[in-house]
Amino acid sequence: MSLFKNFLIFLFLLTLMGCGFRPLHIGSKNSATETLFLETEVAPIKNRTGQLLRNSLIRHLYRGRAKKEARYRLITKLSENKLLFAVKKNAFATRANLALISDFSVLRLLDGKIMFADSSRITVSFNVLDSEFASHLAELQARKRGLEVLSEDMRTRLAAYFYDQTDKK
Numbered sequence: 316m317s318l319f320k321n322f323l324i325f326l327f328l329l330t331l332m333g334c335g336f337r338p339l340h341i342g343s344k345n346s347a348t349e350t351l352f353l354e355t356e357v358a359p360i361k362n363r364t365g366q367l368l369r370n371s372l373i374r375h376l377y378r379g380r381a382k383k384e385a386r387y388r389l390i391t392k393l394s395e396n397k398l399l400f401a402v403k404k405n406a407f408a409t410r411a412n413l414a415l416i417s418d419f420s421v422l423r424l425l426d427g428k429i430m431f432a433d434s435s436r437i438t439v440s441f442n443v444l445d446s447e448f449a450s451h452l453a454e455l456q457a458r459k460r461g462l463e464v465l466s467e468d469m470r471t472r473l474a475a476y477f478y479d480q481t482d483k484k
Contacts, residue, residue: 351477352376352470355421356385364458365393368417371466376473387430389473391419395458399443407443413454414438415461419469421476431476435468437461 355376360369368391376389394416399408420432441457444450 348474348477350383351387351480352473353380353383354386356388358388358390360391360393364395364462365391367459368393368462368466371462372469375466375470386424388422388424389419390422391417393417409443410440411443411454412438412440413457413461415465417465417469421473433472435465435472437465437468
């Protein structure tokens with residue numbers, strides 16, 4: 316039985332190698348991708364929610380390392396929508412969804428050309444409570460969670476783009 320499992324695992328890995336699968340975060344190209352992150356300036360984003368997203372992006376892209384001279388600029392447009400639902404008999408909502416949408420692009424500073432553009436979206440839910448203060452805190456925490464996931468998703472999409480760029484060099 317163990318030999319059969321090992322054979323299946325080997326066959327699976329062989330299939331992955333044959334289809335061109337490459338791990339994104341392992342190998343020498345990962346260091347090149349990380350270097351490109353350090354050469355990317357994160358442009359300011361409007362309003363307080365944008366500031367929180369920018370701080371999260373800086374934390375995820377630079378990971379505490381010293382930033383290099385910028386060759387690229389990450390420009391982000393953030394929007395959010397709140398939808399109340401789960402209405403009680405007295406017409407008060409008990410749940411809400413907060414949708415955060417990030418449209419972002421990577422601009423090459425040398426010539427101003429947009430190198431990559433994409434969009435990322437996350438929806439988080441929170442309880443609407445009887446206490447206005449508690450509801451406000453629940454919304455703030457949901458927004459913070461959503462922005463963290465949004466910045467991780469943006470980093471993954473940027474890593475995939477920069478990884479492909481290291482192939483072309």
